Amino acid sequence: MNNWMSLLKNGNKPALLAAIVNIVIAGLKAVAFFLTGNVAMFAEMMHSIGDAANQLFVYVGSALSRKAPTPKYPNGFGRIVNLVCLGAVLIVAILSYETIVGGIHHILHPTESGGLWINLSVLGIGVVLESFVLFKASKEVLHDAGVEAKGFSSFTKSFAHLKKAKPPTKLVFMEDLVATSGGLIAIISVLLAHFFGWFASEGVASIIIGIMMFYVVGKVFLENARGAIGETDEEMLTHISHLLAEDPDIVDIQRVEVVKEGEFLHVEIIAEVATSNTVDYVLKVKNRLLTTILNQKGIQDAIISLVGDDGVQSWTGSNSSNLIENRAKLPE
Structure with missing residues (x-):
């Protein structure tokens, strides 16, 4: 047990922080969805659930990858983190599909949802928390790349050095970038539906969020597949x-x-x-x-x-x- 605890202490900290934040956000969005029936909120709930599960897996995988080589596994466990990331993106792919299907159904059969202030409050809290995690992840990206930056420049510089980040850090950064963007898109769709009567906007937002999630799936899958095989730096x-x-x-x-x-x-x-x-x-x-x-x-x-x-x-x-x-x- 002590060996497991010592290993977990060395896990990817941004992944653990992101997992905790997304569990809280997923709970808030679930309550808001059941109270209002908002489809964009459903997409955001699914997104947060997927992110939370992924980031927990990635945290554990990054910790296990640091385990020292053994006589049975003389090459060590470094590639475990790549295998875990591959498994994690499969979860995101399934949730992305469900999100897009739900959005298409809402566009074909638009319905009005209530609870404007509940939706806006929950989505706003989600965007703020996701932005905090995204900023932390951007600083970790620069740390992995050996680059120093302070303030908001950490976020802007992180895009240029993302390729040098460790697999868990890169996954957390990309997922939270999509989560923050998705939250803003969901807010816009709620406002369009309430003030302009375009109820299908929530379905459109759901599809956009699902497509962004699929982009993360493709990007992370290819990179970690190469890592699992053994890619030259x-x-x-x-x-x-x-x-x-x-x-x-x-x-x-x-x-x-x-x-x-x-x-x-x-x-x-x-x-x-x-x-x-x-x-x-x-x-x-x-x-x-x-x-x-x-x-x-x-x-x-x-x-x-x-x-x-x-x-x-x-x-x-x-x-x-x-x-x-x-x-x-x-x-x-």
């Missing part, structure tokens, strides 16, 4: 390759692999050193390189093999593309 691959190329003791680089393992990176290197070096000296070079590489952001483990210079130049000195293209031809 091209930016870090280039960075590590140049670190090796600039090292005075490295004569040539045969192979560099930088693979994403959930939230972390796994590095494998085969490099050449001068054949005149002693074994003791080569071991010191290896330990020095290992320390340097493990100090790079996001790298959890590295395997370095140093071999004697074979006289054939593999590294071009310009970028990592030559290595990427020729990795299949290199010895394993």
